[in-house]
Amino acid sequence: MKDQHEPKTQSEWQTNLEDIGAKEGFYEALGDQHTALFVERGDTLIVTFENLDHVYERGADRMPWGYDFVTSRGWSMLGLMAHDWTWYRDSEVHDFFDRLRDEGFFERFSNVIFYGASMGAYAAAVFSSAAPGATVICISPQATLDREVASWETRYKKAWRRNYHDRYGYAPDLVADASAVHMFYDPRAPLDAMHVALFRGANIRKYRCRFMGHRIASLWLQLGILKPVIEGCVANTMTQAEFYTLLRRRRENGRFQKEMLQMLQKLDRPKMLARYCTAVLARRRGPNFRKALRAAEEQIARTNK
Structure with missing residues (x-):
């Protein structure tokens, strides 16, 4: 039986987010395909980017991904949601991050973390450039879907024609000013490994998740390690040794x-x-x-x- 307070329609869902935004931060519709919800709690800000897989897994529960986990720890949250496989390539989203940067929004927080998986990981990487010094957590990211650069990428055909040449285009260049970029991927998944190989720099930290495929985050949830991994990255205490110790739990999964x-x-x-x-x-x-x-x-x- 559904909770009587659970949003049942698109209109009710949007009204619910608007109410939360009005009470605790803000809610914005960014064109027709993206929305943003900000909830202010503590001086750590987690910026999350929805991968549509998250939406399909949750069904009617349409809060931004990780909302309960983030807010329960007293962290502030800015949750970006895409309503199609857009790779966040709309000018309204780009203008939104330009505005936050220019208004000094990110400077209000002592610790800023950008997080995403797959499409969301690409967005986390490129938009982290609006907050130099931020930490970036990317799970199975893409560097770009530009056909001239990544002609070997045979997935995501729906997003191939979008613009990857603008100010938030090529992810490996745009993480240059991040304090740390944690990249989690399966080296045995060739296309994911090729994207990760394009990221280079002293701030890039790569973690190999062998035999986990592309949808690593969903397996981490089953293993109970998604939260400790994120917490370790947020606290800047995550090491290769600690991560691979956590990963041992996969043997019983x-x-x-x-x-x-x-x-x-x-x-x-x-x-x-x-x-x-x-x-x-x-x-x-x-x-x-x-x-x-x-x-x-x-x-x-x-x-x-």
Whole structure:
């Protein structure tokens, strides 16, 4: 049963955000495809950029991504929401960040963090240039979708024709003045790895999330490490050692185990596959792993004849 206070229509949803903005900060519609909600709490500001995957996962709950997590810690939040796969390439969004920069909005806060995943990570990187000295957290980011620079990028065709040459265009150049840029990606996902390779500089910190694919943040939620990762980056205490210690939790996660199984099957490494399936089955039941183990053992036996 739905909560009686949960927005049920587009109009009610917008009215709800307008009410929150009027009471605690501001709400703005940025053209037809983007909105911004600012909620003022403490002197740490988290600027988040919605990836539409977040919207589809939440259904009717249309608060900016991370709203409860951010505000519960006493942090202020500026949540940008896109209502299409826009990559935030509209002039209204660009003008909005120009205005905030020129009005000294970001200077009101002692700590400013830009966060996003995929499309949102691209936006976090480019718009962080409006707040020099900010921290940037990017999960599976894109550097650009400019066809002249990234002709190898075969995804996101809907956004290919948008303008990536303006003042908020090429992400690797626009993070130059950030204090730290934390980039999380799967090096075994070729297109994501190619985007991350374009980011270089002393402030770039890259964290490899092997076998996690593109949708890393959703897996982190399952593992319970998304919050500590963000908190570590916000506090500037995140290190490679701490991150990889947190990442060990993936070994017991069903989704990660399934992806590892599929990867080992594609590699055609029966001995390695058999060892992995045996390790998983020692912890839990798993019909797919038992079936894969039998197939691997049969393949090993044929090879040894």
